[in-house]
Amino acid sequence: MPQLTLYTAKVCPFAQRAEIALAEVGADFKRYEIDLSNKPEWYAPQVNPASKVPALAYGGPDVPPDEPSPESIKIPESLVLLQLIPELFPESSTLIPKDPIVLAKARLFIESFSNTFIPAYIALLFRGEEGAEDKLRAALDTVIQARKLEGKKYAVSDEFTIADAAVVPFIARAELLLAEDLTKAEAPRTSKFIAEVKADAKYKPFWDYFDLLKDRESFKATWWPDAITSAARSRLAAQ
Numbered sequence: 351m352p353q354l355t356l357y358t359a360k361v362c363p364f365a366q367r368a369e370i371a372l373a374e375v376g377a378d379f380k381r382y383e384i385d386l387s388n389k390p391e392w393y394a395p396q397v398n399p400a401s402k403v404p405a406l407a408y409g410g411p412d413v414p415p416d417e418p419s420p421e422s423i424k425i426p427e428s429l430v431l432l433q434l435i436p437e438l439f440p441e442s443s444t445l446i447p448k449d450p451i452v453l454a455k456a457r458l459f460i461e462s463f464s465n466t467f468i469p470a471y472i473a474l475l476f477r478g479e480e481g482a483e484d485k486l487r488a489a490l491d492t493v494i495q496a497r498k499l500e501g502k503k504y505a506v507s508d509e510f511t512i513a514d515a516a517v518v519p520f521i522a523r524a525e526l527l528l529a530e531d532l533t534k535a536e537a538p539r540t541s542k543f544i545a546e547v548k549a550d551a552k553y554k555p556f557w558d559y560f561d562l563l564k565d566r567e568s569f570k571a572t573w574w575p576d577a578i579t580s581a582a583r584s585r586l587a588a589q
């Protein structure tokens with residue numbers, strides 16, 4: 351296997367998608383932490399012109415990550431990496447369903463989550479917008495309904511797939527930061543909200559699903575709550 355170097359950040363839910371995929375396939379790779387508040391000057395010109403994590407350097411010579419080789423191929427975008435990584439290790443994980451219909455369902459699940467949960471998450475955590483709680487409740491409902499329709503253990507399959515890997519980093523950050531009131535909304539607005547939603551039987555299937563996801567070894571190995579809460583504290587203090 352050509353060399354793999356992942357440029358990533360513990361705080362970033364998009365980057366955790368790629369880290370989960372690498373853990374699921376058991377890849378041998380170099381992990382390079384990018385400090386998002388002080389990115390190295392070489393990162394955008396030499397790795398990702400969009401200056402975002404995650405990005406994967408594939409192939410080329412075996413160089414230190416902070417001296418990226420122009421010979422490696424640099425691939426950004428978490429959903430592209432979530433597809434690519436299991437394809438590089440085809441027999442090593444269940445991430446890409448073999449049945450094309452199940453794969454299509456996984457993609458639709460991710461699309462729906464991206465259009466519902468992620469905007470609601472941003473509206474509540476980063477903007478404290480009025481009505482964001484209702485959007486988040488609606489997003490939880492969407493996940494519940496989608497899983498009910500399939501009737502599988504995980505999102506679209508009895509196996510852990512890209513659908514699950516794509517969503518768990520966002521659900522985990524929402525749960526953590528809302529409960530700690532580490533959001534733009536004034537305390538105790540979000541801790542109250544998350545306590546209510548957790549106590550409401552209607553949302554139990556959602557939390558049962560989340561319990562399964564956070565029990566996954568690939569999630570546990572790529573989850574750094576202290577880094578996430580401390581970055582949120584710094585961000586809020588700076589505002």
Ligand SMILES: N[C@@H](CCC(=O)N[C@@H](CS)C(=O)NCC(=O)O)C(=O)O
Nearest residue numbers: 362363364386401402403404427428
């Ligand atoms: N669409 C990209 C989004 C990646 C993204 O927004 N990453 C954030 C961190 S979570 C980032 O690197 N932002 C650049 C910055 O903070 O300067 C993906 O799915 O990979």
